Amino acid sequence: MLRRLAVVSEVKVAATTGAGLDHTGVARDVWKLSLLLSEYQHVYPDEPVPLAFVCVLDNHPSKTYSWDHLERVIDRVGKHPGVKLLSHSAGVRPALTVP
Numbered sequence: 001m002l003r004r005l006a007v008v009s010e011v012k013v014a015a016t017t018g019a020g021l022d023h024t025g026v027a028r029d030v031w032k033l034s035l036l037l038s039e040y041q042h043v044y045p046d047e048p049v050p051l052a053f054v055c056v057l058d059n060h061p062s063k064t065y066s067w068d069h070l071e072r073v074i075d076r077v078g079k080h081p082g083v084k085l086l087s088h089s090a091g092v093r094p095a096l097t098v099p
Helices: 023-043 067-077
Strands: 007-013 051-058 083-089
Touching: 007 023, 023 051, 023 067, 023 083, 067 083
Parallel strands: 007 051, 051 083
Antiparallel strands: none
């Protein structure tokens, strides 16, 4: 199935968790995508690997995400060079009401 994929991604949104994002969880997703790309390269060495992204939206209303800490965790576990980390920090948004 992986051979048919062009893009593999994981999306993390800080505001969806009460305690904020866990660095270990984000690093684990980077590691999982790294394993997928490494396995793909092993099985299909002459084909380009799929694009791989871990997208992190730092929008928790009270807990700011530490990008430096995440980088240190990723440095310890390692990462496939094809896995890209996309991040954005957003200010607190007003609650939306659903009609």
